[in-house]
Amino acid sequence: MLRLDEVRVSFGGTTALDGVSLELGVGERLAVLGPSGSGKSTLLRAIAGLEPLAGGRIYWNGSDVTQLPVHRRNFGLMFQDYALFPHRDVAGNVAFGLETHDVPAARRKVRVDEVLALVGLRGYGARRIDQLSGGEQQRVALARALAPTPRLLMLDEPLGALDRGLRTRLLDELAGLFAQLGLPIIYVTHDQEEALAVGERVAVLNRGRLEAVLPARELWLAPPNEFVARFLGLSNVLALTAASGRLATPWGEVDLGAAPADSTKVLIRPEALTLSPDGPLSGAVTAVTFRGESTTILVRPTDAADGPLLEAHLKTAASTPPVVGQTVTLAVDRSGVVFLS
Amino acid sequence: MVSRRALTAVALAALPLAFIGLFFIWPVASILVRGFAPNGTLDLSVPLQVLTRPETLSVAWFTFWQAVASTLLTLALGLPGAYVIARFDFPGRRLFNALALVPFVLPTVVVGAAFLALIGPKGALGLRLDHTIWAILAAHVFYNCAVVVRLVGGVWAQLDPRTEEAARVLGASRWRAFREITWPLIRPAVLSAASIVFLFTFTSFGVILILGGYGYSTIELAVYRAAAVLLDLPAAATLALLQMTFLGVLLVVYARLQGHAAVGQRLTAARVAARPPRGRAEWTFVGSTMALLALVLGLPMAALVERALAGSTGYGLDNFTALFGESARGALFVPPIDAIRNSLTFAAAATAICLPLGLLAAALIAYRQSKLATAFDALLMLPLGTSAVIVGFGFLVSLGQLPIDLRTSPLLIPIAHALVALPFVVRATVPLLRSIDRRLKEAAAVLGASPARTWRMVDLPMVGRALLVGGSFAFAVSLGEFGATLFIVRPDAPTMPIAIFRLLSQPGALAFGQAMAMATVLMAVTAIAALAFDRLRTTSVGST
Numbered sequence: 001m002l003r004l005d006e007v008r009v010s011f012g013g014t015t016a017l018d019g020v021s022l023e024l025g026v027g028e029r030l031a032v033l034g035p036s037g038s039g040k041s042t043l044l045r046a047i048a049g050l051e052p053l054a055g056g057r058i059y060w061n062g063s064d065v066t067q068l069p070v071h072r073r074n075f076g077l078m079f080q081d082y083a084l085f086p087h088r089d090v091a092g093n094v095a096f097g098l099e100t101h102d103v104p105a106a107r108r109k110v111r112v113d114e115v116l117a118l119v120g121l122r123g124y125g126a127r128r129i130d131q132l133s134g135g136e137q138q139r140v141a142l143a144r145a146l147a148p149t150p151r152l153l154m155l156d157e158p159l160g161a162l163d164r165g166l167r168t169r170l171l172d173e174l175a176g177l178f179a180q181l182g183l184p185i186i187y188v189t190h191d192q193e194e195a196l197a198v199g200e201r202v203a204v205l206n207r208g209r210l211e212a213v214l215p216a217r218e219l220w221l222a223p224p225n226e227f228v229a230r231f232l233g234l235s236n237v238l239a240l241t242a243a244s245g246r247l248a249t250p251w252g253e254v255d256l257g258a259a260p261a262d263s264t265k266v267l268i269r270p271e272a273l274t275l276s277p278d279g280p281l282s283g284a285v286t287a288v289t290f291r292g293e294s295t296t297i298l299v300r301p302t303d304a305a306d307g308p309l310l311e312a313h314l315k316t317a318a319s320t321p322p323v324v325g326q327t328v329t330l331a332v333d334r335s336g337v338v339f340l341s
Numbered sequence: 342m343v344s345r346r347a348l349t350a351v352a353l354a355a356l357p358l359a360f361i362g363l364f365f366i367w368p369v370a371s372i373l374v375r376g377f378a379p380n381g382t383l384d385l386s387v388p389l390q391v392l393t394r395p396e397t398l399s400v401a402w403f404t405f406w407q408a409v410a411s412t413l414l415t416l417a418l419g420l421p422g423a424y425v426i427a428r429f430d431f432p433g434r435r436l437f438n439a440l441a442l443v444p445f446v447l448p449t450v451v452v453g454a455a456f457l458a459l460i461g462p463k464g465a466l467g468l469r470l471d472h473t474i475w476a477i478l479a480a481h482v483f484y485n486c487a488v489v490v491r492l493v494g495g496v497w498a499q500l501d502p503r504t505e506e507a508a509r510v511l512g513a514s515r516w517r518a519f520r521e522i523t524w525p526l527i528r529p530a531v532l533s534a535a536s537i538v539f540l541f542t543f544t545s546f547g548v549i550l551i552l553g554g555y556g557y558s559t560i561e562l563a564v565y566r567a568a569a570v571l572l573d574l575p576a577a578a579t580l581a582l583l584q585m586t587f588l589g590v591l592l593v594v595y596a597r598l599q600g601h602a603a604v605g606q607r608l609t610a611a612r613v614a615a616r617p618p619r620g621r622a623e624w625t626f627v628g629s630t631m632a633l634l635a636l637v638l639g640l641p642m643a644a645l646v647e648r649a650l651a652g653s654t655g656y657g658l659d660n661f662t663a664l665f666g667e668s669a670r671g672a673l674f675v676p677p678i679d680a681i682r683n684s685l686t687f688a689a690a691a692t693a694i695c696l697p698l699g700l701l702a703a704a705l706i707a708y709r710q711s712k713l714a715t716a717f718d719a720l721l722m723l724p725l726g727t728s729a730v731i732v733g734f735g736f737l738v739s740l741g742q743l744p745i746d747l748r749t750s751p752l753l754i755p756i757a758h759a760l761v762a763l764p765f766v767v768r769a770t771v772p773l774l775r776s777i778d779r780r781l782k783e784a785a786a787v788l789g790a791s792p793a794r795t796w797r798m799v800d801l802p803m804v805g806r807a808l809l810v811g812g813s814f815a816f817a818v819s820l821g822e823f824g825a826t827l828f829i830v831r832p833d834a835p836t837m838p839i840a841i842f843r844l845l846s847q848p849g850a851l852a853f854g855q856a857m858a859m860a861t862v863l864m865a866v867t868a869i870a871a872l873a874f875d876r877l878r879t880t881s882v883g884s885t
Binding site: 048148 | 503507508510511512513515518521522525526617619620730
């Protein structure tokens, strides 16, 4: 449905999007993940038509919409911090997109009620915007974007301004709502948990370039490169020194099996490390954090006081965790070893 | 039982109230009594006769329509300027924003002199437009443009641009998004700015006296001519009342409009609302708007300096050195340089009177949020809405009746100036006092400081800035005050604006040159004061 072809956006001298190509299927939910300043918001603004392109084209169902003005695209965009209209009440905000599409007043009212009910704000129509809580404002913004039945819905950090508890709850609600709507969705976030929960596929953006576009599960299990791995919170990335598969690490030498010819780095997933008396890796424990199902420990090489830290997630049921200062030996499960390009 | 807090409030209010009562309410009341009950009984025959004169009607009509035209023209130029300043970041933006303020703080006499320098008989353009309505309108636009650019631009800059973008994404065209989203949000600021411009142009005096000639007269000018030239006090009183009635109606209309426009808006602090222009169309728009504004605001000031430097034998400082000699044709009875000394002395005295009163009043308004404090605030603003000419006229009428005849006192002019400056000083210092963190004071109180001691230890150091801001305001207003001074000034002790005005009314190159030189000096002094004030204000508590 939506296709981006080498899209470039620049602000003065700096390049915000540097040749982004992307396709979105019918009813597909795509999460765009990236650190702040990576160009996520710019990507949405470019698709919406709010940023002129310095190069590349945007197609919708095969037709070129690059030059189509913003207000004719019928793409929904929910802004970060919502950008609600402060001089209109809740119903007035939601009705705005219907007014611009010349929906008659009677049908407008029905649709406003319908959308407000959908986001769980039945009866909120006459409230003023400044009387709403953050979570309610977020729902109004969503209702406003949905009301004119856009052919594509884009959300820019929709949960970014909310506190943690509310976030977790709304994330589940949103995921359910999106599945129910069947709309194509682009969901921008810097939070990997949100991206994996919402996106069928996840695109990782870094400095205006796409690092990866993969199904969520695949991305999590086998991140293609070091940036993606580290951004997903996987920090055990080591340089490959020899192709043989035997790897000399600060914690000892370990056999990881044969590496593909083009890989230069290797990731050891933290859950692949287990306590084992005759494991190949050893070091001193510097931190122990109990997380419920597992315990996170950080291990530094025995002979290096300020060396790198190896992160291991030990299953709570499997063993008694070590204490800080204790020397441990660890084994590596090969299924948790990912070669990075 | 009367609480101690209430007693403190009354004590604080007593001095400013006495000052306003003695030097404003009473003089204005005296004018009304003179006009309507000259012999102790109400006699409306003279006022009615004055009101039905064809001249009165034509003066009232001219006053009204020129104010409407001036306001519309100022908006037409100022609104694009406000938009550009609020939304675009370009080289020279800050400098422009600062310089746009200068015309607004210029004394009206300097504005008049600057336009004579541009389009007067000895003007730099060689094109005569003085004694035409165009000169008056151009001067009003020049003078008031900053009000629109600053006031509307300030609010516009705080509007989140994404609000308008959200409307665009929802299917609104550019025009529709402006009409339905942006306009309702900036409308209160536009109304405020338009009301202020209307108020200033409606009561325009110096500009019309200098640029209009006898063909044009506002009510304000008619009051002056009736009282000071024709010595027809009942007519002057009637016209003054007419003016006050007009302004009263304007205030009521304004309050109602603002009441309707208040929409509980919450302005998001603009993170990066202003961005560099992109593409040829935006650069052209930004460039042409700024060029036009720079031309309208810069040309008269440049012409003034150019004329001041132009002597009979080429450019030089002849006109400035001539200020130390005799005044041309004995226009001032004293060397022009004396006017500069007089102005500085009067301004220092006016500041000394105004500052304590203004700070007392501001402290009361800033710390007590009650109906009484609001009423007190409104009372202090009255001199601003009444016009300086009426203040001067009122002094003339009333102050002879005091046990000590203040009319011959050297304090008379400083008192008048302090009265005119008081609303400005209060308005400028209230936000500064409000910005003082309440918790600091509570902390001091918890640590055992008495209220007086808390004020001295916590507030006073922070009030230092307010003193500086209020003081520079009072000083600048006094330096430029013209309308009231014209009534009460002694012929042999002119202030700078008076000297400029008298020199401008004399024929001859020497008088013109001296007027230009002195106007340039006055422009430089007020501009420096204003820019310093602007810096102090904006670096303190964000934009207030």
